[in-house]
Amino acid sequence: MSQTADLVVQDLHVAVEGKQILKGLSLEVRKGEVHALMGPNGSGKSTLANTLMGHPRYEVTGGDILFKGESILGLESDARSRAGLFLAFQYPVAIPGVTVSNFLRTALNARLAPRVATTDGSMPARRGIAPKEFRALLREHMALLKMDESFALRYLNDGFSGGEKKRTEILQMAMLKPEIAIMDETDSGLDIDALRIVSEGVNALSGPDLGVLVITHYQRILDYIKPHFVHVMLDGRITLSGGPELALELESRGYDFVREGKESAR
Amino acid sequence: MTAETRILAKPVQGGLDAWPALALERAVGANEPAWALEQRREAAEVAARLPFPDRRLELWRRTDFGTLALGELDPFVPGPQARNLDDLPAIVIARLAGEAANLGLLVQRNSDVVLEQTHPALAQQGVIVCSMERALREHAEKLQGRLGALIETDLDRYTALHQAMRAGGAFVWVPDGVQAGVPIRLIQWLDGAGVAGAPATVIVLGRGASATVLEECLSETADGPAFFSGGTEVFVGEDAKLVYGHLQDWGRNVIHYSNQRARIERGGELQWIQTFLGGRTTKTNSYFQLVGAGAKAYVHGFMFGDQRQHFDLHTLQKHLAEQTTSDLFIKCALKDRARSVYQGMIQVARGAQRTDAYQANRNLLLSDTARADSIPGLEILANDVRCTHGATVGTVDEEQMYYLMTRGLPRGDAQRLVVEGFFAPVLDRIPLESVREQLRGMIQAKIG
Ligand SMILES: Nc1ncnc2c1ncn2[C@@H]1O[C@H](COP(=O)(O)OP(=O)(O)O)[C@@H](O)[C@H]1O
Numbered sequence: 009m010s011q012t013a014d015l016v017v018q019d020l021h022v023a024v025e026g027k028q029i030l031k032g033l034s035l036e037v038r039k040g041e042v043h044a045l046m047g048p049n050g051s052g053k054s055t056l057a058n059t060l061m062g063h064p065r066y067e068v069t070g071g072d073i074l075f076k077g078e079s080i081l082g083l084e085s086d087a088r089s090r091a092g093l094f095l096a097f098q099y100p101v102a103i104p105g106v107t108v109s110n111f112l113r114t115a116l117n118a119r120l121a122p123r124v125a126t127t128d129g130s131m132p133a134r135r136g137i138a139p140k141e142f143r144a145l146l147r148e149h150m151a152l153l154k155m156d157e158s159f160a161l162r163y164l165n166d167g168f169s170g171g172e173k174k175r176t177e178i179l180q181m182a183m184l185k186p187e188i189a190i191m192d193e194t195d196s197g198l199d200i201d202a203l204r205i206v207s208e209g210v211n212a213l214s215g216p217d218l219g220v221l222v223i224t225h226y227q228r229i230l231d232y233i234k235p236h237f238v239h240v241m242l243d244g245r246i247t248l249s250g251g252p253e254l255a256l257e258l259e260s261r262g263y264d265f266v267r268e269g270k271e272s273a274r
Numbered sequence: 275m276t277a278e279t280r281i282l283a284k285p286v287q288g289g290l291d292a293w294p295a296l297a298l299e300r301a302v303g304a305n306e307p308a309w310a311l312e313q314r315r316e317a318a319e320v321a322a323r324l325p326f327p328d329r330r331l332e333l334w335r336r337t338d339f340g341t342l343a344l345g346e347l348d349p350f351v352p353g354p355q356a357r358n359l360d361d362l363p364a365i366v367i368a369r370l371a372g373e374a375a376n377l378g379l380l381v382q383r384n385s386d387v388v389l390e391q392t393h394p395a396l397a398q399q400g401v402i403v404c405s406m407e408r409a410l411r412e413h414a415e416k417l418q419g420r421l422g423a424l425i426e427t428d429l430d431r432y433t434a435l436h437q438a439m440r441a442g443g444a445f446v447w448v449p450d451g452v453q454a455g456v457p458i459r460l461i462q463w464l465d466g467a468g469v470a471g472a473p474a475t476v477i478v479l480g481r482g483a484s485a486t487v488l489e490e491c492l493s494e495t496a497d498g499p500a501f502f503s504g505g506t507e508v509f510v511g512e513d514a515k516l517v518y519g520h521l522q523d524w525g526r527n528v529i530h531y532s533n534q535r536a537r538i539e540r541g542g543e544l545q546w547i548q549t550f551l552g553g554r555t556t557k558t559n560s561y562f563q564l565v566g567a568g569a570k571a572y573v574h575g576f577m578f579g580d581q582r583q584h585f586d587l588h589t590l591q592k593h594l595a596e597q598t599t600s601d602l603f604i605k606c607a608l609k610d611r612a613r614s615v616y617q618g619m620i621q622v623a624r625g626a627q628r629t630d631a632y633q634a635n636r637n638l639l640l641s642d643t644a645r646a647d648s649i650p651g652l653e654i655l656a657n658d659v660r661c662t663h664g665a666t667v668g669t670v671d672e673e674q675m676y677y678l679m680t681r682g683l684p685r686g687d688a689q690r691l692v693v694e695g696f697f698a699p700v701l702d703r704i705p706l707e708s709v710r711e712q713l714r715g716m717i718q719a720k721i722g
């Protein structure tokens with residue numbers, strides 16, 4: 009337990025277009041743990057998630073992010089992903105013309121041996137996962153999320169419903185096998201059935217090899233994905249941390265009690 | 275003679291002015307019918323009085339052929355007859371991907387059709403796939419009133435010259451009610467630098483007929499310019515259905531100018547695919563005339579330029595009858611210093627009520643130095659119509675790049691995927707899988 013956490017966020021300060029959003033946020037997540045990060049709209053939850061993944065628009069103005077003991081601030085998003093970080097987007101991006109299947113195969117192959125450019129400029133032979141093996145893997149994971157097989161041939165997130173998008177995020181998480189997964193409001197826009205399917209998917213993946221940071225502003229998803237730790241975020245900082253009971257307290261009392269607590273602490 | 279025979283082009287004595295008379299002499303020798311010879315003479319006269327087009331003309335404002343000295347090229351370079359497929363250039367053999375036995379196939383090399391292959395299934399159906407030269411001897415009555423009927427001789431000097439100089443080309447005829455049993459491929463090949471090619475192709479589908487026809491332009495990049503002047507006239511009969519693809523994959527030295535026309539009768543349907551990947555400068559005018567009620571034209575195209583490639587496509591969707599539909603979608607991606615010009619026009623005649631016309635042009639710039647011009651236009655004289663058009667020019671979306679990169683794709687792979695995705699909806703329409711996959715490979719190689 010004394011071992012350093014897999015993901016360590018230290019006194020993180022982040023600005024977007026000159027505006028300071030995160031103002032000294034600290035957090036530690038270990039594999040095997042489920043953390044919930046709760047906070048009202050605009051408190052900076054997505055800013056944290058995207059900063060962890062290295063979105064070029066978010067500028068780290070102070071603090072550090074360590075992953076498996078090393079700072080990842082100098083790494084681009086793709087390197088962070090290959091190192092074992094994953095973000096399920098609040099608003100997944102459509103990639104027209106690229107099928108779910110083609111995309112996932114490319115993403116898996118990017119994790120295998122790097123492709124070497126040939127000197128004559130021709131296409132290097134595609135090594136990596138065998139097509140048959142890939143199809144079996146994809147089918148297996150799609151079944152877990154109760155996705156129809158025809159889904160694999162649709163263009164990624166293009167014209168998907170809210171629920172389909174969120175399911176596809178979890179499908180990617182399942183296929184890419186991260187060590188730490190951040191789920192940014194995966195519950196928003198989902199009806200109860202979809203929420204259950206998505207949560208069961210996440211629960212099936214969790215275990216000693218996966219740490220999860222569930223970002224939400226409702227307690228609802230926490231009925232399905234049980235957190236070990238709950239953090240409350242207000243105005244760019246974590247202002248309160250506790251066990252699962254904190255989520256219930258927030259549910260009944262609202263964020264105001266945290267705000268008031270913060271006031272009175274001054 | 276082997277496929278790799280060196281064929282040398284040499285300028286004609288007397289230059290450009292001497293070309294039409296020599297072409298006419300050859301046509302007389304080939305026993306072309308009188309009306310076809312007369313067409314050549316008239317075109318030669320038009321060519322003689324027109325200047326070469328320059329930037330003062332709207333259709334030539336953004337495109338020229340640079341330092342091309344047409345008169346220094348050779349429009350009479352022969353093509354050695356191919357006894358079989360093995361005699362064809364290696365790139366053509368590779369392109370056919372071992373599927374030649376399942377095709378109607380015609381291959382032109384320089385000025386001559388060197389291989390004509392009518393598939394037994396087609397022959398049995400009465401489908402004709404043959405050289406224009408043979409067609410003018412054996413099927414002249416089917417060509418009269420069609421060859422040269424859709425392309426305006428006086429459009430510009432190149433077009434007039436093309437009709438005077440016509441050499442080679444293909445004739446495809448699908449009789450009434452016949453569904454052509456195998457795809458038909460018409461391949462154009464140019465040998466190296468200094469060559470000028472000018473085939474004329476006519477495709478006719480009878481009432482209720484259907485067919486798939488691909489015209490493909492292939493050559494190896496050579497040191498020095500070559501010029502290709504194309505003319506294709508397509509007649510889609512009543513209730514007929516044609517899938518037609520024009521795939522331009524020239525070597526980088528070729529300057530390409532072509533006119534393509536399609537006329538669609540009542541209830542007929544044309545699915546048209548147009549792709550530009552090769553060549554140095556490409557300029558194409560593709561016009562679609564919907565002349566009968568219920569006629570439909572679906573046009574999809576893409577261009578992908580790199581280095582200093584220049585592509586210019588002008589389309590015209592001409593609605594002349596009621597309840598006609600045209601749906602056009604052109605995608606263009608440009609790298610390096612490549613340039614594209616897309617000029618689109620929708621015309622709806624007074625009587626063409628309840629017409630549905632759509633035109634979209636999307637441009638993706640992959641470098642700061644690439645440039646795409648898009649000029650849409652509408653001329654609508656009917657009042658009960660639905661016409662939509664739109665054009666966009668943009669760069670690769672940074673949010674798409676970020677999303678893909680958070681899945682572990684390096685920047686280059688992410689961009690490749692986005693660009694492949696950009697072309698996919700058009701690529702998916704290319705009718706033969708082996709051709710589609712080869713074009714996909716060419717796109718991937720070009721993305722780099
Ligand atoms: N790309 C951006 N450009 C400008 N402001 C932004 C951007 N992203 C977030 N913000 C601002 O940062 C604050 C926090 O936003 P966000 O991290 O999305 O909060 P949450 O996810 O908790 O709702 C908000 O005030 C929002 O307006």
Ligand SMILES: [Mg+2]
Nearest residue numbers: 053054098193
């Ligand atoms: Mg958010």
